[in-house]
Amino acid sequence: MDFKQQYSWEFLSPEEIEQRSIRALRNHIRHIRQISPWYGEKLENIEPDDIKTVDDFRLIPFTERKDLEGNPDCFHCVTEEQIVETVITETQNRKQIPFILTVTDLDRIAYYEALSFHSTGINSSDRAQILVNMDMMSNIAMAYYRGLITLGVNTMRSGLLPVDMHKYNIQSLSPTVLIGEPSYLKKLAVELQKFSFDTRNSSVEKLICTVESLRTPDMNLSPNGNILEELWGAQIYSTYTSPEISASYCDCTEQNGGHSHPELVFTEIIDEKGNSVPDGTTGELVATPLGVEGMPLLRYKTGDITFAVSGKCSCGRNSIRIGPILGKKSQLFKLNGTTVYPLTITNALDQLDEVKDYILIVENESSLTDRVFLHVAAPASCIEKISNQIRTAANVSFPILISNTTTIQAFRKNPGKNMHILDCRKKG
Numbered sequence: 205m206d207f208k209q210q211y212s213w214e215f216l217s218p219e220e221i222e223q224r225s226i227r228a229l230r231n232h233i234r235h236i237r238q239i240s241p242w243y244g245e246k247l248e249n250i251e252p253d254d255i256k257t258v259d260d261f262r263l264i265p266f267t268e269r270k271d272l273e274g275n276p277d278c279f280h281c282v283t284e285e286q287i288v289e290t291v292i293t294e295t296q297n298r299k300q301i302p303f304i305l306t307v308t309d310l311d312r313i314a315y316y317e318a319l320s321f322h323s324t325g326i327n328s329s330d331r332a333q334i335l336v337n338m339d340m341m342s343n344i345a346m347a348y349y350r351g352l353i354t355l356g357v358n359t360m361r362s363g364l365l366p367v368d369m370h371k372y373n374i375q376s377l378s379p380t381v382l383i384g385e386p387s388y389l390k391k392l393a394v395e396l397q398k399f400s401f402d403t404r405n406s407s408v409e410k411l412i413c414t415v416e417s418l419r420t421p422d423m424n425l426s427p428n429g430n431i432l433e434e435l436w437g438a439q440i441y442s443t444y445t446s447p448e449i450s451a452s453y454c455d456c457t458e459q460n461g462g463h464s465h466p467e468l469v470f471t472e473i474i475d476e477k478g479n480s481v482p483d484g485t486t487g488e489l490v491a492t493p494l495g496v497e498g499m500p501l502l503r504y505k506t507g508d509i510t511f512a513v514s515g516k517c518s519c520g521r522n523s524i525r526i527g528p529i530l531g532k533k534s535q536l537f538k539l540n541g542t543t544v545y546p547l548t549i550t551n552a553l554d555q556l557d558e559v560k561d562y563i564l565i566v567e568n569e570s571s572l573t574d575r576v577f578l579h580v581a582a583p584a585s586c587i588e589k590i591s592n593q594i595r596t597a598a599n600v601s602f603p604i605l606i607s608n609t610t611t612i613q614a615f616r617k618n619p620g621k622n623m624h625i626l627d628c629r630k631k632g
């Protein structure tokens with residue numbers, strides 16, 4: 205398909221974007237009420253023509269992950285013959301959800317990702333290597349691949365390879381863009397440098413980083429972001445996606461929040477009671493993907509905590525941006541009445557060179573507070589420094605246990621994942 209950036213609404217005025225969004229949402233509701241077994245019942249008493257404002261739309265019930273887990277087939281809106289691909293959403297500690305896609309859905313994802321990559325300044329003269337596995341029915345690598353192809357970028361599906369093969373691929377094919385998880389890109393740079401490969405002066409100009417947020421709430425690079433920037437001598441861009449919403453929020457060239465593409469997704473941030481919160485206030489990201497055929501959703505609660513940034517971005521776009529993901533809603537914990545965002549703690553610890561690895565274990569104590577322990581691979585003499593760092597960042601304290609990397613790794617159910625939070629709470 206041809207990439208035509210001018211089809212996007214992101215450069216329209218905020219008022220025009222809102223008016224078009226309301227019309228699109230009205231059409232979306234009208235459509236899925238007719239064809240979706242799930243929404244046909246849920247929207248029985250909603251009249252699409254009554255949706256005249258964003259506030260009207262906010263009266264529609266949310267869709268939650270547990271709805272999809274329990275009844276995935278009820279969300280199917282096309283015939284078996286129209287389905288051309290099935291993917292599985294992320295599986296970490298959660299039930300897998302198969303997602304069906306039509307040809308139109310694949311084109312939509314391609315266009316969406318092309319818009320996201322385009323906003324980072326990537327264009328058809330770039331060469332990109334995707335350092336994410338394309339298999340395991342993942343839709344993330346597939347989406348990146350299709351987006352880059354749509355943008356006309358010379359795209360290389362490198363995946364996860366031994367270091368010497370990455371070295372050969374980067375030296376011989378001179379990619380200008382690498383796409384991958386920050387922990388993998390960091391480890392790769394360190395290993396390549398051991399092979400006398402000067403990563404700081406390689407062909408790589410941009411790193412597109414998935415999964416882990418690399419910005420602090422004030423949009424500066426996080427400690428890990430700074431390390432990656434230094435290791436690769438490249439610009440760092442974060443992109444966030446939740447597979448269920450078939451959309452991503454990617455940094456633009458101004459690196460001032462992840463842009464939505466409003467013609468393809470309607471974005472909300474809500475508090476714990478489901479009410480909309482003002483710009484800059486943290487809450488749960490709720491997304492309504494537009495134009496999806498196979499499994500369209502309405503007001504999907506992603507479970508991810510962030511905040512919205514409206515207004516004109518200095519890149520010229522007027523689409524709503526989101527800040528870094530501060531953690532999963534299910535991972536927020538309470539200590540003596542204070543709500544703590546996991547990213548605040550992890551960013552604080554990542555700033556300390558003495559800390560080689562760590563894992564935060566969260567357990568139930570009471571309805572007002574959780575019990576938290578930090579296992580940290582660091583010299584015992586650093587306990588006070590670590591404690592002060594956490595208190596300064598989050599105004600909380602909890603027991604810190606000096607440990608080692610082997611013990612910490614043993615806590616992780618999936619040794620391949622650089623997981624720093626182990627949530628042992630029983631959900632009530």
Ligand SMILES: [Zn+2]
Nearest residue numbers: 456458517519
């Ligand atoms: Zn921008």
